[in-house]
Amino acid sequence: MTFLEKQTDPTSPMHWRGNMQADYLYLSGVAGDKFFKHLMKNDTFLATKCPECNKVFFPPRLYCEDCFCEIPEEKWFEVPSKGSIKLFTIATIDSYGKKLKEPKVIGLINIDQTDGSLLGVIKTDKPDEELQGVHVEAVLKPKDKREGTLKDILYFKKK
Numbered sequence: 001m002t003f004l005e006k007q008t009d010p011t012s013p014m015h016w017r018g019n020m021q022a023d024y025l026y027l028s029g030v031a032g033d034k035f036f037k038h039l040m041k042n043d044t045f046l047a048t049k050c051p052e053c054n055k056v057f058f059p060p061r062l063y064c065e066d067c068f069c070e071i072p073e074e075k076w077f078e079v080p081s082k083g084s085i086k087l088f089t090i091a092t093i094d095s096y097g098k099k100l101k102e103p104k105v106i107g108l109i110n111i112d113q114t115d116g117s118l119l120g121v122i123k124t125d126k127p128d129e130e131l132q133g134v135h136v137e138a139v140l141k142p143k144d145k146r147e148g149t150l151k152d153i154l155y156f157k158k159k
């Protein structure tokens with residue numbers, strides 16, 4: 001089959017196997033840029049608060065997704081890089097299906113003082129323990145090693 005072959009049977013779509021290069025660049029946007037630049041120099045996170053409904057966005061947003069109003073500069077503020085585990089799972093294989101040397105706990109963490117959450121690795125000595133509701137804090141890379149990405153957050157640990 002070639003790329004120029006005419007499709008005559010709509011129930012039998014053409015297909016071919018191969019690799020396709022897909023280069024992409026993810027832009028974090030204005031709010032994300034400000035969040036990551038702050039994280040490079042500080043051990044806290046940034047959040048924004050809607051002036052209309054008081055919803056606290058983490059990660060920070062420029063507009064309220066409920067009210068559609070703009071969130072002004074004075075509604076940006078720091079929150080501690082801490083939170084409580086909303087839910088978690090224990091991974092035993094990596095994204096390629098290869099068995100991990102040791103189980104990895106991954107959790108959704110509700111960030112303190114916000115209505116938002118963040119996925120993160122949770123370091124624990126006992127991966128089989130109940131972690132829901134446990135309070136954790138972020139362990140960040142040393143400031144001189146930070147690159148302004150989520151990888152600056154190494155993991156979360158129990159307080």
Ligand SMILES: [Zn+2]
Nearest residue numbers: 050053064067
């Ligand atoms: Zn709002």
